[in-house]
Amino acid sequence: MGTPIRFALLGCGTVGSGVVELVTRNRKYLETRIGAPLELARVVVRDANKARTASLDPGLLTTDVASVVGAKDVDVVVEVVGGVEPAGHWVEAALRAGQSVVTANKSLLAARGPELLRLAAAHHADLGFEASVGGAVPIVRTLREHLVADWVRSLRGIVNGTCNYILTRMRDEGASFGEVLRAAQDLGYAEAEPSLDVDGHDAAHKLCVLAMLAFGAEVQPADVPTEGIRAIEPVDLRYAARFGYAIKHLAVARETREGALDLRVHPALIPARAPLASVDGVLNGVALQADAAGAQVLVGPGAGAHPTAASVVADLVDAARARRAGVSGLLTQGLDPARRAIAEAGMQEAPWYLRLRVTDRPGVLAQIAGALGHHRVSIEQLVQESRGRRVDDPSTEEEPRIIVFLTHDAIERDVRAAVRAIDAMPFVHGATMALRVEA
Amino acid sequence: MGTPIRFALLGCGTVGSGVVELVTRNRKYLETRIGAPLELARVVVRDANKARTASLDPGLLTTDVASVVGAKDVDVVVEVVGGVEPAGHWVEAALRAGQSVVTANKSLLAARGPELLRLAAAHHADLGFEASVGGAVPIVRTLREHLVADWVRSLRGIVNGTCNYILTRMRDEGASFGEVLRAAQDLGYAEAEPSLDVDGHDAAHKLCVLAMLAFGAEVQPADVPTEGIRAIEPVDLRYAARFGYAIKHLAVARETREGALDLRVHPALIPARAPLASVDGVLNGVALQADAAGAQVLVGPGAGAHPTAASVVADLVDAARARRAGVSGLLTQGLDPARRAIAEAGMQEAPWYLRLRVTDRPGVLAQIAGALGHHRVSIEQLVQESRGRRVDDPSTEEEPRIIVFLTHDAIERDVRAAVRAIDAMPFVHGATMALRVEA
Numbered sequence: 021m022g023t024p025i026r027f028a029l030l031g032c033g034t035v036g037s038g039v040v041e042l043v044t045r046n047r048k049y050l051e052t053r054i055g056a057p058l059e060l061a062r063v064v065v066r067d068a069n070k071a072r073t074a075s076l077d078p079g080l081l082t083t084d085v086a087s088v089v090g091a092k093d094v095d096v097v098v099e100v101v102g103g104v105e106p107a108g109h110w111v112e113a114a115l116r117a118g119q120s121v122v123t124a125n126k127s128l129l130a131a132r133g134p135e136l137l138r139l140a141a142a143h144h145a146d147l148g149f150e151a152s153v154g155g156a157v158p159i160v161r162t163l164r165e166h167l168v169a170d171w172v173r174s175l176r177g178i179v180n181g182t183c184n185y186i187l188t189r190m191r192d193e194g195a196s197f198g199e200v201l202r203a204a205q206d207l208g209y210a211e212a213e214p215s216l217d218v219d220g221h222d223a224a225h226k227l228c229v230l231a232m233l234a235f236g237a238e239v240q241p242a243d244v245p246t247e248g249i250r251a252i253e254p255v256d257l258r259y260a261a262r263f264g265y266a267i268k269h270l271a272v273a274r275e276t277r278e279g280a281l282d283l284r285v286h287p288a289l290i291p292a293r294a295p296l297a298s299v300d301g302v303l304n305g306v307a308l309q310a311d312a313a314g315a316q317v318l319v320g321p322g323a324g325a326h327p328t329a330a331s332v333v334a335d336l337v338d339a340a341r342a343r344r345a346g347v348s349g350l351l352t353q354g355l356d357p358a359r360r361a362i363a364e365a366g367m368q369e370a371p372w373y374l375r376l377r378v379t380d381r382p383g384v385l386a387q388i389a390g391a392l393g394h395h396r397v398s399i400e401q402l403v404q405e406s407r408g409r410r411v412d413d414p415s416t417e418e419e420p421r422i423i424v425f426l427t428h429d430a431i432e433r434d435v436r437a438a439v440r441a442i443d444a445m446p447f448v449h450g451a452t453m454a455l456r457v458e459a
Numbered sequence: 460m461g462t463p464i465r466f467a468l469l470g471c472g473t474v475g476s477g478v479v480e481l482v483t484r485n486r487k488y489l490e491t492r493i494g495a496p497l498e499l500a501r502v503v504v505r506d507a508n509k510a511r512t513a514s515l516d517p518g519l520l521t522t523d524v525a526s527v528v529g530a531k532d533v534d535v536v537v538e539v540v541g542g543v544e545p546a547g548h549w550v551e552a553a554l555r556a557g558q559s560v561v562t563a564n565k566s567l568l569a570a571r572g573p574e575l576l577r578l579a580a581a582h583h584a585d586l587g588f589e590a591s592v593g594g595a596v597p598i599v600r601t602l603r604e605h606l607v608a609d610w611v612r613s614l615r616g617i618v619n620g621t622c623n624y625i626l627t628r629m630r631d632e633g634a635s636f637g638e639v640l641r642a643a644q645d646l647g648y649a650e651a652e653p654s655l656d657v658d659g660h661d662a663a664h665k666l667c668v669l670a671m672l673a674f675g676a677e678v679q680p681a682d683v684p685t686e687g688i689r690a691i692e693p694v695d696l697r698y699a700a701r702f703g704y705a706i707k708h709l710a711v712a713r714e715t716r717e718g719a720l721d722l723r724v725h726p727a728l729i730p731a732r733a734p735l736a737s738v739d740g741v742l743n744g745v746a747l748q749a750d751a752a753g754a755q756v757l758v759g760p761g762a763g764a765h766p767t768a769a770s771v772v773a774d775l776v777d778a779a780r781a782r783r784a785g786v787s788g789l790l791t792q793g794l795d796p797a798r799r800a801i802a803e804a805g806m807q808e809a810p811w812y813l814r815l816r817v818t819d820r821p822g823v824l825a826q827i828a829g830a831l832g833h834h835r836v837s838i839e840q841l842v843q844e845s846r847g848r849r850v851d852d853p854s855t856e857e858e859p860r861i862i863v864f865l866t867h868d869a870i871e872r873d874v875r876a877a878v879r880a881i882d883a884m885p886f887v888h889g890a891t892m893a894l895r896v897e898a
Binding site for chain 2: 038042043045049050051053054056059094151156157158161162165166167168169170171189293295298300311312313314315316317318319320321324326327329330331333334337338341345350353354355356
């Protein structure tokens with residue numbers, strides 16, 4: 021079958037171990053698909069004495085990065101270390117040396133994706149990164165190849181499994197964010213330091229990768245107004261359901277009528293019958309609208325050793341096959357992201373969900389409605405929590421009561437201004453929860 | 460950018476016109492992705508004087524197949540004629556001449572797919588057929604490339620838009636199959652001769668293509684027990700919903716515990732919360748279970764000029780890029796489908812939905828239950844239509860009454876035998892409707 025194609029791993033945690041297992045298990049088939057044997061050359065780890073998967077020959081372990089990056093006998097470098105540095109330095113060096121690179125590293129892609137794509141092109145190397153977004157969901161391949169003659173108009177993704185898992189359990193169990201976060205941490209679905217996930221930064225990184233592919237846009241996480249899910253309460257999931265919506269943490273990229281890119285990460289209400297509404301738990305999903313191909317939805321496991329490894333190996337096979345044929349660099353050829361106009365934050369129109377707690381006094385609703393109207397926010401419907409049995413108990417007169425509004429289309433900036441005015445009213449308790457409705 | 464890559468169309472109906480439009484509209488971008496200009500060389504049609512899309516230079520029209528198939532100045536042949544012959548003859552001749560071929564022809568692929576793949580490999584030509592299954596859904600690419608290191612265990616698809624459209628409208632409007640079929644024909648969603656679609660043959664063709672990719676299996680439509688949707692009544696959709704299910708027309712391929720392939724096309728009940736349950740109207744969807752990548756769902760438009768053309772052009776770009784790099788034949792390299800054991804028809808276990816009409820007489824239910832029990836079919840639940848206001852009206856004593864059963868897991872052959880016994884009972888009106896429940 022010809023000279024073996026040799027790959028090496030930078031890092032060997034759960035994903036790296038999964039890669040070794042899949043390549044070992046499918047050795048023969050992969051050889052026929054590549055046209056040459058695929059050989060693992062070396063595995064760079066911090067501690068060469070730590071036990072790994074049984075599929076891995078311990079003799080391949082090394083702590084020497086230089087034995088892989090730029091090494092003449094390594095064709096493809098698989099980077100599963102994560103983090104912008106030192107991974108970025110290694111990926112850059114590998115590409116400069118003409119090695120193809122496969123990475124699962126969304127932070128690196130978000131920070132330096134377009135630059136690395138150009139570097140790969142200049143050095144006739146492939147750069148595969150399916151595993152950086154959506155775990156096992158083939159969204160990178162679909163955007164890069166399947167929609168090659170198409171124009172993506174909008175894209176909405178559930179791309180953070182931790183947020184989706186927490187929101188799903190909050191909905192199903194009526195439990196608070198804090199309770200479910202702790203349970204998720206115990207199960208390994210959330211990090212001990214959960215901010216990257218639950219505050220939306222991980223989703224913003226992935227959105228940068230998606231925007232690069234779907235819109236050819238060079239964007240940075242700083243371009244993406246980002247909100248997490250800490251402020252969501254079980255009552256919000258209940259009211260959303262009552263109105264016929266689910267609440268999902270979304271990464272959104274869409275073209276405005278003016279041709280600018282509207283980029284955002286935030287929790288939002290989506291119709292209960294929308295395809296993404298049934299993407300629950302640790303699943304990821306992406307719904308997009310393209311000119312020719314129409315509405316597409318892709319759903320699959322968003323994380324996990326084997327799902328992520330499956331995406332890494334698919335890229336590895338592409339890179340190895342190209343290397344075998346002497347045509348590395350073709351897959352991302354012509355992907356040359358450029359700066360694009362970013363839509364001004366806060367200027368997009370959408371219906372909004374507003375949930376607030378007020379002291380139940382005459383005139384309260386009139387004042388709130390007045391503030392909304394003053395800021396050009398028109399009420400589509402409202403639900404006021406019933407007083408229940410507290411009605412005849414004067415001792416609870418000051419017990420706060422929940423009011424929920426759905427508005428007509430309103431400009432975000434106006435909604436925020438109205439909310440600021442409302443939250444300053446003396447009878448309003450805490451901060452108003454304001455969520456967009458994404459159609 | 461180097462020598463142009465030249466393609467030609469065999470056929471120029473709606474899909475062919477869509478291909479011309481997409482290639483024309485995206486000329487510049489496709490050139491950067493291919494590394495060479497993509498030029499339309501010729502378009503073979505039956506009537507060169509018929510008007511086509513405005514994007515098409517009428518000077519390119521010809522009725523001469525030989526000016527395209529085997530022509531030295533045509534790199535890629537796009538076959539959008541349809542039907543096994545003469546399309547198969549032309550595709551074969553093109554591959555033998557070393558031309559790459561892109562086709563949307565599921566009948567041809569079902570009849571001769573493995574043979575054509577081998578022919579392409581032998582002549583270092585690419586054979587692309589994304590558009591043959593699922594319209595714009597990237598299922599071929601996902602199976603062929605994304606799941607390259609994976610093992611697909613089961614696959615269930617809604618792959619016939621006509622059936623799905625008819626069942627969706629029957630559910631939403633309570634209308635009969637015949638009424639909705641006529642409406643679908645008026646709208647162009649169903650053919651004047653609808654049998655290929657509504658009797659399940661089109662789905663069986665597509666299942667052969669999917670089984671070839673997902674299981675490396677060389678199967679023929681004759682291997683696929685195939686049922687259509689003509690016998691479904693609105694009452695079935697209503698009872699299914701009452702039990703928490705949707706009825707969808709499915710193409711199913713799965714590995715049995717013994718490693719054989721269980722292949723079937725038929726309407727079935729699926730849980731209302733299953734991802735495919737919300738794939739309505741002319742949408743297509745495929746849900747699959749893979750060892751490493753887990754559960755994946757892909758949904759998109761199943762037909763239409765532009766969605767199908769988008770899939771054709773994606774394959775065309777792959778083939779053109781490979782041609783430009785001088786590495787045609789790589790994409791399907793190693794796909795070498797082989798005969799596999801096919802599970803014996805009728806021997807699979809599943810819960811079943813049975814709906815029948817009986818004359819309301821004492822002892823009827825006991826006799827039916829007896830027949831089921833005799834054939835080892837155990838009842839999980841039953842619903843008997845209420846007599847309503849007919850109860851005190853002796854004139855309606857003989858009015859048939861609907862009984863619906865859900866069974867526990869039962870072997871299909873036993874269910875069929877029980878149904879035959881039941882349908883022979885004098886108080887049973889018409890044929891019992893028997894549908895599998897697919898978990």
